[in-house]
Amino acid sequence: MKTKPFLRNRYVLLGDLLLIVISVLGSYALRFELGAQFFDYLPSALWMIGFGVVIKPLVYHLFGLYQRIWAYASVEELELIVVAVTAASILLSGGMVIALSLGAFVGMPRSVLVIDWLLSLILAGGLRFSFRLMAEGRGQGTALMSKPRRVLIVGAGDAGALVVREMQKNPQLNLQPIGFLDDNPAKQKQQIHGVPVIGTLNELAQVLERQQVDEVIIAIPSAPGRVVRVVADIARLRGVPFRTMPGIYELLGGKVSVSRLREVDISDLLRREPLQVNEDLVGAALSSRVVLVTGAGGSIGRELCRQIARWGPKLLILLGHGENSIFETLLELRESYPALNMQPVIADIRDRPRLEVVFNEFRPEVVFHAAAHKHVPLMEINVEEAVTNNVLGTLNLVEVSMAYLVERFVFISTDKAIRPVNVMGATKRLAEMIVLNAAQRSGGRYSVVRFGNVLGSRGSVVPIFKRQIAQGGPVTVTHPDMKRYFMTIPEAAHLVLQVAGMGRGGDTFLLNMGQQIRVLDLAEDLIRLSGLEPGRDIEIVFTGVRPGEKLSEDLWDEGVSLRVTEHPDIFRVENQEVLEGEMLYQIIAELVKLAREGDREKIMALLDEVIPGSAIRSTPPPELTSVV
Structure with missing residues (x-):
C-alpha cells in the first residue's frame, strides 16, 4: 500500500541545516553587500554557521518543531516558531560573543545577529508553512474531481x-x-x-x-x-x-x-437566547467535589453528567438501575473527558443498604437526584411502582445523604406535581416534600427544581412522533388544544447546575419555561422538518386525552408567590403548602405498606387526601391502548 506523500520531519531537519547556512551568509551579505568587508568577516561567519547548525536544530527540537505535522499548521504553530527561533538566536548570540572573547576570530558586526534572527524567522516559518500549502494544493486537486x-x-x-x-x-x-x-x-x-x-x-x-x-x-x-x-x-x-x-x-x-x-x-x-451562568457559584458547588447523579443513564441524568464533567469534579459517580444505560453514559464521558475520575454504580434507590454501602465508600458531597418513574400512563397502571420508586426511593436517598453529611442535594421534579391528576405527579410532589423536610431537619442545602417537559427525553412525545413519521404516519395527537411547557435537555441541565450553586436549603426553584406550546404545533413542525407536509403527506389523528393528562400544566399552586433570583430564568417559590415531620413519615409508611399489599385504590385515595389540589381518582381508569 502506497503511503501518502507527507514529507517526514527528517527532511525538515535537513532543510533547516541548509537554511541556517543560507541565513548566516545572507545576513553578512545584506550587511556588507558582498563587498571586501564581507570576505574580511568570513571567519566569523563560518563560526556562526558552525554554532548555528548545532544550536538551532537542538533548540527547535526542544520546542517540538520536529514533532509536528506541518500540513495542519496554524497560528499556534506560528507562535511556536517565533519563540523557538528567538530562543535559538539568543543562544547563538551568546556563543558568538564567547567565541569572540576567546579570540576565535577577529571582529563581528553585531547587526548580523539581528538580521540572522529575521531571516531565520522567514526561512524556518516559510519552510514549515510550505508543507501546509502543498497539502492544501493536493486536496484541491482531488476536490476538482467533483463539483463542490x-x-x-x-x-x-x-x-x-x-x-x-x-x-x-x-x-x-x-x-x-x-x-x-x-x-x-x-x-x-x-x-x-x-x-x-x-x-x-x-x-x-x-x-x-x-x-x-x-x-x-x-x-x-x-x-x-x-x-x-x-x-x-x-x-x-x-x-x-x-x-x-x-x-x-x-x-x-x-x-x-x-x-x-x-x-x-x-x-x-x-431554543431560547443563552443567558450567562454564574461561573463562581457553579464552580464552588462542583469543582474538586465528589458528585453523585442518580438516574445517570436517563436523558436528564446523562446530560447533567456531561455538563458536570466540565467543572472538574474530584469524582463523578454514575448511579443507575439499568446497566446498559449507565454503560453508554460511561463510554460517552470516557471519550469526551478521558482524564475524568468516574465510578459507575449499578444500584436501585429502593435498596437502602446498597445506598449506604455506596455512600460509605465514596462519600459524595453533592447529589443530583434525577432517577424516577416518569411515564404518566404506565404509572397509572403500575401505581405501586410509582410509590416505591418515586417516594420510598427518594426517602432512602435523602436519609442516607443526611447520614453521610452531603452538602448539597438537588431534586429534579416536574410540573405534573402541581395539582396532580396522575399518580406520577402526586408521587413526585410527595418526593418534593421529603427533600424540603430534610432541608429543615438537617440545615443542609437540600433544594427542589421543577420544570416541564424536556424535548427528546426517553419516553417523551418527540421520539414517538419521529417514529410515526418515519413509518409514514399517522401522527397521533391526543387533543388539538393539548399544551405543554417544553425545554431542551441541555438548557434544563444548564439551569439545574445553576440551581445547585444558588440553593440555600429548603428552596423550591422553578425554571422559566416560557409559554406553553400546543402539541399539535410541535407535531406539524416535526413533519415539516422531515421534508413533508402535514395533512398532505402525513395525516394527524386525534386520539383523545389519556388517563392522567391535563390539557395544560401548572408550575405552581394557586396562592403561592414567586420571587426572582439572581438568575433571570430561575424563580423561587414562596408560601407553598408542604407536609412535615412525623405526619409526613406516617403517610409515607402507609403508602409503602399499601404498595406492598397492591392496594391501588387506597393509595390513590390517600394521595388525593394529602397532596394539595390532587384529583387522581377523577382520572378515568387506564387502558393499554392509551399508553402511547
Missing part, C-alpha cells in the same frame, strides 16, 4: 468563521462557502477568510433566488429558536437543504467544527 456544493453561511461570527476555515482547509468535504449573512451592520461588505458578507438575515430569500445555493448552514450557536425557524422555513420553501450548529448549551465543553453540523431538529426551533 455551494454553501451559504448564516452568521459571520466566530462559529461561522471557524466553519468556513475548516471547509477551506479540507477540500475533501466538497463544500464551497460563497457568502455570509449577518445582521451586524459593521460586517456588511466585509470579507472573512476571503468569503464576503453579502447581506442580512432578512435578505435570505432574495439571496437564495439570486444565487445558486446548494445548502444553507446556520452557524450561530447562540441563535434563539425564532431565528432558526425563519431560516429553516425560508430554505424549506425554496427546496434548499439546511443544517445547523448545535445550540450553545450542546456545545459546552466541545468545539465548533464542520463535524458538529447536523439537521435542524425540533429543539433548535424552541
Whole structure:
C-alpha cells in the first residue's frame, strides 16, 4: 500500500541545516553587500554557521518543531516558531560573543545577529508553512474531481468563521462557502477568510433566488429558536437543504467544527437566547467535589453528567438501575473527558443498604437526584411502582445523604406535581416534600427544581412522533388544544447546575419555561422538518386525552408567590403548602405498606387526601391502548 506523500520531519531537519547556512551568509551579505568587508568577516561567519547548525536544530527540537505535522499548521504553530527561533538566536548570540572573547576570530558586526534572527524567522516559518500549502494544493486537486456544493453561511461570527476555515482547509468535504449573512451592520461588505458578507438575515430569500445555493448552514450557536425557524422555513420553501450548529448549551465543553453540523431538529426551533451562568457559584458547588447523579443513564441524568464533567469534579459517580444505560453514559464521558475520575454504580434507590454501602465508600458531597418513574400512563397502571420508586426511593436517598453529611442535594421534579391528576405527579410532589423536610431537619442545602417537559427525553412525545413519521404516519395527537411547557435537555441541565450553586436549603426553584406550546404545533413542525407536509403527506389523528393528562400544566399552586433570583430564568417559590415531620413519615409508611399489599385504590385515595389540589381518582381508569 502506497503511503501518502507527507514529507517526514527528517527532511525538515535537513532543510533547516541548509537554511541556517543560507541565513548566516545572507545576513553578512545584506550587511556588507558582498563587498571586501564581507570576505574580511568570513571567519566569523563560518563560526556562526558552525554554532548555528548545532544550536538551532537542538533548540527547535526542544520546542517540538520536529514533532509536528506541518500540513495542519496554524497560528499556534506560528507562535511556536517565533519563540523557538528567538530562543535559538539568543543562544547563538551568546556563543558568538564567547567565541569572540576567546579570540576565535577577529571582529563581528553585531547587526548580523539581528538580521540572522529575521531571516531565520522567514526561512524556518516559510519552510514549515510550505508543507501546509502543498497539502492544501493536493486536496484541491482531488476536490476538482467533483463539483463542490455551494454553501451559504448564516452568521459571520466566530462559529461561522471557524466553519468556513475548516471547509477551506479540507477540500475533501466538497463544500464551497460563497457568502455570509449577518445582521451586524459593521460586517456588511466585509470579507472573512476571503468569503464576503453579502447581506442580512432578512435578505435570505432574495439571496437564495439570486444565487445558486446548494445548502444553507446556520452557524450561530447562540441563535434563539425564532431565528432558526425563519431560516429553516425560508430554505424549506425554496427546496434548499439546511443544517445547523448545535445550540450553545450542546456545545459546552466541545468545539465548533464542520463535524458538529447536523439537521435542524425540533429543539433548535424552541431554543431560547443563552443567558450567562454564574461561573463562581457553579464552580464552588462542583469543582474538586465528589458528585453523585442518580438516574445517570436517563436523558436528564446523562446530560447533567456531561455538563458536570466540565467543572472538574474530584469524582463523578454514575448511579443507575439499568446497566446498559449507565454503560453508554460511561463510554460517552470516557471519550469526551478521558482524564475524568468516574465510578459507575449499578444500584436501585429502593435498596437502602446498597445506598449506604455506596455512600460509605465514596462519600459524595453533592447529589443530583434525577432517577424516577416518569411515564404518566404506565404509572397509572403500575401505581405501586410509582410509590416505591418515586417516594420510598427518594426517602432512602435523602436519609442516607443526611447520614453521610452531603452538602448539597438537588431534586429534579416536574410540573405534573402541581395539582396532580396522575399518580406520577402526586408521587413526585410527595418526593418534593421529603427533600424540603430534610432541608429543615438537617440545615443542609437540600433544594427542589421543577420544570416541564424536556424535548427528546426517553419516553417523551418527540421520539414517538419521529417514529410515526418515519413509518409514514399517522401522527397521533391526543387533543388539538393539548399544551405543554417544553425545554431542551441541555438548557434544563444548564439551569439545574445553576440551581445547585444558588440553593440555600429548603428552596423550591422553578425554571422559566416560557409559554406553553400546543402539541399539535410541535407535531406539524416535526413533519415539516422531515421534508413533508402535514395533512398532505402525513395525516394527524386525534386520539383523545389519556388517563392522567391535563390539557395544560401548572408550575405552581394557586396562592403561592414567586420571587426572582439572581438568575433571570430561575424563580423561587414562596408560601407553598408542604407536609412535615412525623405526619409526613406516617403517610409515607402507609403508602409503602399499601404498595406492598397492591392496594391501588387506597393509595390513590390517600394521595388525593394529602397532596394539595390532587384529583387522581377523577382520572378515568387506564387502558393499554392509551399508553402511547
